[in-house]
Amino acid sequence: MYHHSGSAAHPAAGSATGVLDPGTADPRDSKDALVYQRCNWCGTAMYHRLLCPVCQGSDLRTERSGGTGTVRHSTVVHRNTPAARNVSLIEMAEGFVVRGRVMGPPIGIHSGDRVRLSTAKDPVRGEPVFQLLDEPYRAWS
The missing domain is CATH 2.40.50 (OB fold (Dihydrolipoamide Acetyltransferase, E2P))
Incomplete structure (x- = not known):
């Protein structure tokens, strides 16, 4: 199921696989990397969340912190x-x-x-x- 906003389709809640699993980040990243999520809707960065605390969006991508x-x-x-x-x-x-x-x-x-x-x-x-x-x-x- 997708939420539609204008012409862009975004996955529904529950589709943010790997949000809490650092192992799903880029395999080239080291084991000691600190990974976090960034909301694809509003750009907010957060640590270990399932929903964005700003817009409540569930379309999150995992990124690696510079540390x-x-x-x-x-x-x-x-x-x-x-x-x-x-x-x-x-x-x-x-x-x-x-x-x-x-x-x-x-x-x-x-x-x-x-x-x-x-x-x-x-x-x-x-x-x-x-x-x-x-x-x-x-x-x-």
């Missing part, structure tokens, strides 16, 4: 872990936001820090892991 982003928020978590760890929201260069972990001392990760993907799937938590690109300038008061 760079900026920390938008970071929290130190002490629960259910032998050592403190950080949980961060990373805004990727392509425009989507992903939850993951940034390597380094948990209290040393701050909003605005630039990061690069280290591994797309942490073996323990299954979330992306990032590393700091550079030491940000911190004013001492």
Whole structure:
């Protein structure tokens, strides 16, 4: 079944095969690539969605991220872990936001820090892991 908009035909909901399966991305991509979806209707980038959060479209294509982003928020978590760890929201260069972990001392990760993907799937938590690109300038008061 297709939805028709003008002269363009678009697949109906449920036809976005491989949306949550990174294995269906281009086979030339490495296993540690971070894949995301982009809406073919409005161009919105999103991470692991079945429908576009902007237009509710289901016509999504899988793309590979370049792996760079900026920390938008970071929290130190002490629960259910032998050592403190950080949980961060990373805004990727392509425009989507992903939850993951940034390597380094948990209290040393701050909003605005630039990061690069280290591994797309942490073996323990299954979330992306990032590393700091550079030491940000911190004013001492």
